[in-house]
Amino acid sequence: MTTVASKVPFSELAGLLEKISKKQGADKKLLLQEFINRWRDFHGKLHADDANTTDSFYSALRLLLPHLERERAAYGIKENTLAKLYIEVLCLGKDSPAADKLIKYRAPKNAKGDAGDFATVAYFVLKPRCPEKGSLTIEEVNQCLDGIATNQTTGKKDLVRKNILHLLRNLSALEQKWLIRMIMKELKCGLSQQAILNVFHPDANEYFNVTTSLEKVCANLKDPSTRMHEIEISVGAPFHPMLGELAVPKQLDKIMEGKMFYIEIKFDGERMQLHKKEDEYMYFSRNGHNYSRTFGENPYDGNLTPYIANCFKPGVKNCILDGEMVGIHPETKIIRTKGENFDIKSDTNLDGYQPCLCVFDILLLNDRVLSNLPLRERKEILKDVFNPVECRMFIAESKEATTSKECLQALNDAIDKREEGIMVKNPDSVYKPSVRKGGWYKIKPEYMRGLGDDLDVLVVGGYFGVGARGGLVSHFLCAVAEPFEPGEKPSKFRSFCRVGSGYSRKELFEFNRRMQDKWIPYSDRKGPPSWLILGREKPSLLVEPSDSTILQIKASEITSDSDKFGTGCTLRFPRVEKIRSDKPWHECLTFTELKELQEQFAGKLAGRHADEDHEDEPIKKKKKVVVRQEKPLVAPQFRATDTSQVKKVSELFEDKEFCVVNGSSKHSKASLEKKIVEYGGTAVQHPGPETFCVLCDKVQMKVKNIISTNKHDVVKLDWLVRCTEARRLLPWVPSDMLHARPETEALFKQNYDDYGDSYTEDTTIDQLMVVFKKVQEEGKLKPVSTDFIAEIENKYFVEGSTYGLFRLCRVYLDDNTVIGDKSTHIKDCSLELTSLELRMYGATLCEMLNEDVTHVVLCDRDLGRIDKFRSLNRSRWQKFHIVTQDWVSDCIDNGKILGERGYEPA
Structure with a gap:
């Protein structure tokens, strides 16, 4: 079957992106629209010749929006890998200037106008060494990229290398520049995700937010004249959830116009969708990741589904619930937060906490989509879907309110309970996936001036930026001072947090200009300087404290982080409020002050109540330098x-x-x-x-x-x-x-036998302990009676077992005697050696003088209590022998049990 992608050269797409990157404003969209129109026209001609042609714009769109392509979640390829391959393919000397540029692409001298961008550096290196035009089509490039992603996942390194080399050898320098950006999943052409989708179809962005699938967008919206009038939500297809807009209580009187609104607790957990279809359960995170295996795909597996499968009411065949997955302790009912380095999505190391789903919305019930119903109706429907299960699944409590004062009180209650904040929702709001301005508002104390503590920390390290921040130090390692004597300056610092947001582009350039001659490269081989205590987090650059600057930081809370930073803790959601050029370096926060702050409010940095005097507008984040942060291709671990x-x-x-x-x-x-x-x-x-x-x-x-x-x-x-x-x-x-x-x-x-014991090799003590442990775990290691052991010895040791001499003796040693209700310790009379001998030769030692005792052994140096033993013996039905320790040693010497009468004390 002929496809458009098999006929369009990749060079045409690369050329389009190069033109778009050089245009401004609306001209960018016009160029893309012309390309899409030509694609559609060509597709129409192919379809007229062959009715089986089903090719859509998906082949090109997945290259234009590489970061949205789930099938290629991780190539596992970084800039250094590509640099080494280019050096190999082009036969460059390892010490040549060209190779040096590729390896050290971050250095500003190696790029013309776009320092830190590997694609640009590679373009200038490849330009004189590659053909002017490549030979691959869009379809062939996609096939190679699919092969890289698939083989990287399965560990077939030779096939990954083969696909990469095929691309490098058959594309021009310009094509490879844009291919690299596709592999790095950051195109940098000046068009946002929303802009590209809207050019393709007016409803494409909204539809993608529902389906999170570019392939479905291209298949179902291929005709620009066909509009999507209703959001399509289906069981098993994750979608981006509806989000809340930042607000403060004072705004609500104006926003809600005096009408009723809902107030809910904002739990600090993981946003989660539960999709139920009969006995099949699916759990999707905010970004569409599937955690069904962890929580349970059916009523018999997982750490949550088995406990909630029976709570759904009769008649509920399928549904989609939106909520927050939290960790709760079943005994204390305490909810643990993400700020405590707690991951409820993990199926291990929950430390006694169990997953619990707090449900606050329903989007589908028995194949009926409910997203276009007002929230008040969806909440009523939700009440008839399931019966809450304590500490497993419940419906979020919604309080009705009409004034900002009620909202203010709810926020202060949340502050007192150390909760993240509150959600305010318009009862008339419909559910709009991925929309933040749809009638839901989040109110958090750290976004209100005067409620949170600002922390003055010292910059001690830096990290090079990427993309638009290439060639700049864009993230900073900050530290607090070790305690020091009054009148002196701190001489030692502990790393505390890494921050890379909150400042404007102008502030970042000015800060880099001021610090450019003060950075010192950091080498992990040499280790940190004597004045700095680091954790696992290591910077790329260091700066001497006396040459540095204090940053005023705001964050939501102080969280434990045992070994990542020198303080043993760090900040959650830190951002720069102000660069304190007016404050000397030695007046930064100290480690002692940090610990006091952490203990004072249990880590929360918003411990004061809000009141009507706080300003009307929430603290807004400053405009980001780039639209999207660079995402790692592979998870850190x-x-x-x-x-x-x-x-x-x-x-x-x-x-x-x-x-x-x-x-x-x-x-x-x-x-x-x-x-x-x-x-x-x-x-x-x-x-x-x-x-x-x-x-x-x-x-x-x-x-x-x-x-x-x-x-x-x-x-x-x-x-x-x-x-x-x-x-x-x-x-x-x-x-x-x-x-x-x-x-x-x-x-x-x-x-080996079933318990791991070797048939041929000598067993060590450690190996034997492992074998015994396994036998015990399987319940096959049971206590064996002494009578049974005696029978075995009589059966297999005809002349008697040497170490079974006292096997049937149950001996009480009068070294710490308990008679009746009294306990007396006999001083200076040790039967310790006798005790060891008896145990070695099979006797059972009794701690109490009970009916099972057959022998009482006395120390021949202290016979003061013999009359008490004789008196007790006369009252017993089964008598015991009273002997001295000599009886024990003589029996061992003779290898047989001797008569007790000759050893009874006079």
Whole structure:
């Protein structure tokens, strides 16, 4: 089948983007509109010749909006990777000026007018070395990008490399410039996401907010004359939720015009949609990520669905609920917040907290879309959908109010309870996905002047910017001072937070101009200077405290962050309020003051009440320098470690490929990957056919997915550590495994029993303890009676068991005697050695003088209580023998039980 994408050269799209980037205002949209019209006209001609032609504008739109393409969520390719490939393909010398420009692309001297932008640097390097026009079509480029994304996920590195090289060898310098930006998911052509979608179709942006699928947008809105009159919401298709607009209580009298409105608690959790279809459950986050496996895809799996599956009322076949997923403790009923570094989406390490869904809206019920109904009607419908389950799922409480004073009181109540804030909603509002100005308002104390504390912190480090901030230091590492004597200046600082927002473009340029000669490159190899205490967060640049400037920071709260910063805590949502050029560097916040502030309001930086005197307008964020922050292609915990500087010291892991999924408290993921390379191995981020094994400490979602394929051995980190310590490749034992492939499991069955005990190898104490623990966990390690042991000894030891001499004796030692209700400790009379001998030779020692005792052993140096034992013995039905410790030692010497009569004290 012929498609438009197979006929349109990629050079045409790259040329279009180059023209758009050089135009201003409405001219940009006109150029894009002309391109789309030509595409549609060509599609019409193809369709006339072949009725099976179904190609849409999706092939081009996914390249114009690369950051929205879910099928290519992560290429796993960074600028350094592309730089090395270009050096290889172009046969550049590693020390050549061209190679140096590609590797050090952030340096302002290596780019003409766009410092820090790798695509621009690559263009100037490639221009004299590539053909003027490439040979690939839009369809071929898409196929290569799909191949990169797919093979990167499955760990097929050779195929990833093959696709990349094919693109690099068959495109011109200009085409590669725009291809790089597509791979980096930041086009920088001067057209926003909304502008591009609106040029394609007037309803495209709104429809994408509902479906989050470019493919559906292109398929269903291919005709610009066809309008979308009703939002399409369906079960199983996530959509961007409706959001709240910033406001303060005083504004509500004007906004609501004296009419009734709802007030709800704003929970600090995870925005979550619950899609129910019969017994199938789906959970989607605010950005459309699927967490159904964690919370439960059916009534039998997950940490939430099994507890709420039976709460839906009869007749509810399918529905979509909107709410907030929070963590709640079932006993204390305390709700834990995201600010406490708590991730309710994790299926492990919830520390006794359990997921609970606070539902505040319903969008669909039994195939009927409810989004166009007013909120008051949706709330009434919601009451008949399910019965609340304590600490699992409930309907958010809505209070009706009509005045700003009532709103002010609700906000102060939220401040007292350390809640995030409140939501105010218009009862007549309809549900508009991804819309922020639709009748919902969020009121948070940190956005009101006078309620939050401003923190004066000192800039001690910096980070280079990207995109529009390329060549500038755009983010800053800030610190607080260690306590110092009055009259002196601080000499030591602790890193505290990283901030990169709140300042204007003009302020950023002025600050960079002032600081340009004061930055010092930071090397992790040398470590931090003596005056600075760092955590895991390391800056690119440092600045001496006396050369630096104080920033006035505002944030919502102080959160615990054990090892990322030197203070052991950091700020949540920090932003720069003011650059304090008027304040000397040594008057910054101290560590002691920070701790007092944290304890005073349990971390919240808005502890004071709001009143009618606070200003009418909320604190608005200053305009951002760029439309969208650069997003990492791979989550931090899955990024590859830089091992370029690691020196090989051994061939221990030669020709072996390992995938380290996560590290432990003792050994981080990065340190283990460096250790693998150091010992001659290869570390990859995704296991493939050549992977020797997968290493991890915790069985998280990614590990579960790997295990479900049953293609890889999943081994505990301790095995790798033991190999490096022993300097040899140790064979796996069953206790090393978190999961074994069928082939490995078969080998274990040949050499080990069901509990991991080897048939051929000598067992160590540690291995034996692991075996016993496994037997006990499976409930097969049960207490064995002494009578049973005695029977075994009589059966298999004809001449008697040496260490079973006292097997049937139950002995009481008169060293701490309890007779009746009295307890007396006999001083200077130790039967400790006798106790050890009795236990060694099979006796059972009794702590109390009960009916089971057969022998009472006395110390021959203290027989003062013998009359009491004899008196007690006369009253017993089953008598016990009273002997001295000599009876025990003589029995052992003779290898048999001797008559007790000769050893009874006189």
